[in-house]
Amino acid sequence: MANLSGARGTGNITAAQIKPDVDNKLYLLDANKAPLVALTAKLRKKVTTNPKFSWFEQNIESYIDAVNYSTGYTAGSTSIVVDNGSYFSPQDTVKVPSTGEVMRVTAISTNILTVVRGVGETAAGALADNEPLWIIGSAFEEGTTSATANTGLSAEVYNYCQIFKSSIEDTGTMMETDTYTGPDLPEQRRIVGIKHSQKLERAFFFGERAIDTSGTHPRRYTRGLNTFITTNVTDAGGTLTEAEFESFLRSGFRYGSRKKYLFASRLIVSAISSWAQGKLQMFPKDKTYGIAIAQYLSPHGEVLIISHDMLEGAGATNQEYGGYAFLVDLENVMYRPLQNRDTRLKMNVQANDQDGEKDEYITEAGLMVVQEKTHAILKDVLQY
Numbered sequence: 001m002a003n004l005s006g007a008r009g010t011g012n013i014t015a016a017q018i019k020p021d022v023d024n025k026l027y028l029l030d031a032n033k034a035p036l037v038a039l040t041a042k043l044r045k046k047v048t049t050n051p052k053f054s055w056f057e058q059n060i061e062s063y064i065d066a067v068n069y070s071t072g073y074t075a076g077s078t079s080i081v082v083d084n085g086s087y088f089s090p091q092d093t094v095k096v097p098s099t100g101e102v103m104r105v106t107a108i109s110t111n112i113l114t115v116v117r118g119v120g121e122t123a124a125g126a127l128a129d130n131e132p133l134w135i136i137g138s139a140f141e142e143g144t145t146s147a148t149a150n151t152g153l154s155a156e157v158y159n160y161c162q163i164f165k166s167s168i169e170d171t172g173t174m175m176e177t178d179t180y181t182g183p184d185l186p187e188q189r190r191i192v193g194i195k196h197s198q199k200l201e202r203a204f205f206f207g208e209r210a211i212d213t214s215g216t217h218p219r220r221y222t223r224g225l226n227t228f229i230t231t232n233v234t235d236a237g238g239t240l241t242e243a244e245f246e247s248f249l250r251s252g253f254r255y256g257s258r259k260k261y262l263f264a265s266r267l268i269v270s271a272i273s274s275w276a277q278g279k280l281q282m283f284p285k286d287k288t289y290g291i292a293i294a295q296y297l298s299p300h301g302e303v304l305i306i307s308h309d310m311l312e313g314a315g316a317t318n319q320e321y322g323g324y325a326f327l328v329d330l331e332n333v334m335y336r337p338l339q340n341r342d343t344r345l346k347m348n349v350q351a352n353d354q355d356g357e358k359d360e361y362i363t364e365a366g367l368m369v370v371q372e373k374t375h376a377i378l379k380d381v382l383q384y
Contacts, residue, residue, distance in 0.1 A: 033194065034201035035291045035306050036263060036328070040335035040367075048336045051220055051364065052211075054158040057371055062087045062152065067131040068111065075124040078115055082133065085111035089150045095134040099125040104139060159209055160220035161338045161366040166196035167349075171356040189345065189359060196343070196361040201310060204367045205263075205326065222366035225326050225375065232376035236323065240268065240381040242275040246298070248378050249327070253300035256329040256374030261304045262296075264325035264378075265311035271384035272296065272305065280305070303327070323381035332375070334368040341365070 062084070067073070069081045082088070085108050092105040094115070102120035105113050118124035119139075138147065168188045175185055209223035234248040252260065264272070273280060281295045296303040313320020337343075341364035350358035369375065 034197040037200045045335045047339045051161040056154040058152045058154045063135040073127040080113045091138045095136045159366045161364045162222040164363045167360045168192045169358040228369040229375045231373045236381040238382045240384045249300045252327040252376030257331045258301040261328045263308045268325045269307040325378040327376040329374040332370040336368050337365040
């Protein structure tokens with residue numbers, strides 16, 4: 001064993017003698033990163049008894065239709081082809097917003113209306129192809145019989161429960177080894193639990209519905225918001241202005257409740273805060289299940305803004321989601337776990353002769369999105 005001549009310093013003694021200064025806390029990059037799963041699981045959960053769950057929807061606001069004739073009609077035409085003849089009933093009064101004319105329907109044959117033109121104070125005028133027509137009521141002669149019944153048909157909508165799994169595994173040696181951050185297996189359970197909830201979150205936003213029966217048993221995929229929402233989709237085309245954001249909210253609040261959640265990328269949250277200073281109010285986290293939520297009061301309704309770190313990425317090709325926001329009417333969204341198959345931790349699932357322990361999170365659940373017109377998507381925001 002050698003001797004040391006001169007002063008002893010940290011550079012010339014045996015390195016193993018120096019006690020390392022290691023923080024005993026494991027810092028996580030991602031913590032509460034699944035706000036949609038968290039909110040629906042707390043507020044909007046309904047257990048299903050079938051991995052395929054269905055619901056029925058009906059559109060009761062079928063009062064706007066349009067002319068469907070390429071050359072249009074003259075002011076004297078009394079036989080009018082429309083997009084949806086089933087919307088109309090005999091004696092309906094129909095307004096032409098562009099001219100002010102009111103006409104009365106006397107008969108319907110599939111999509112052909114027989115009408116009396118200019119029944120009100122405004123004279124009949126020419127009708128263009130795709131001319132909007134508003135049903136504004138009905139007008140019956142005295143002493144007539146009852147009106148013809150006209151009721152809507154319900155449409156079945158469905159989704160699947162998807163099986164999500166996430167495992168943790170330690171050898172027996174690792175379980176008994178001291179680490180600066182404490183016992184390894186409990187810490188890994190916590191980390192993997194977060195990652196597991198993020199898997200559900202991504203599927204609930206971006207999943208596509210499908211069932212694969214090619215194997216021994218079916219494999220199901222759940223549909224997410226990005227696929228459910230088809231009507232109210234606003235493409236910012238690069239630059240998001242306050243006027244365009246208000247237009248997006250106007251269409252997003254056309255149907256549904258007057259309080260909706262906006263799950264938005266950091267870029268879009270920054271854009272909102274740049275023009276809404278003084279209009280944003282932060283809610284205490286203990287009142288929002290630990291989720292940071294800012295309130296934005298719009299003339300169209302109350303917007304609860306959640307900056308979602310999952311919505312990230314950039315590029316004009318629109319292949320990533322850094323320019324996305326989802327306006328969600330939580331009253332029309334449900335978390336649907338299969339009975340007795342909501343998220344749980346199964347412990348000791350390793351083989352009987354394995355030296356160690358393996359645990360697994362498992363969830364079988366899907367997302368129910370009712371009346372997609374009550375939700376909206378803003379996309380392709382690159383700057384503001």
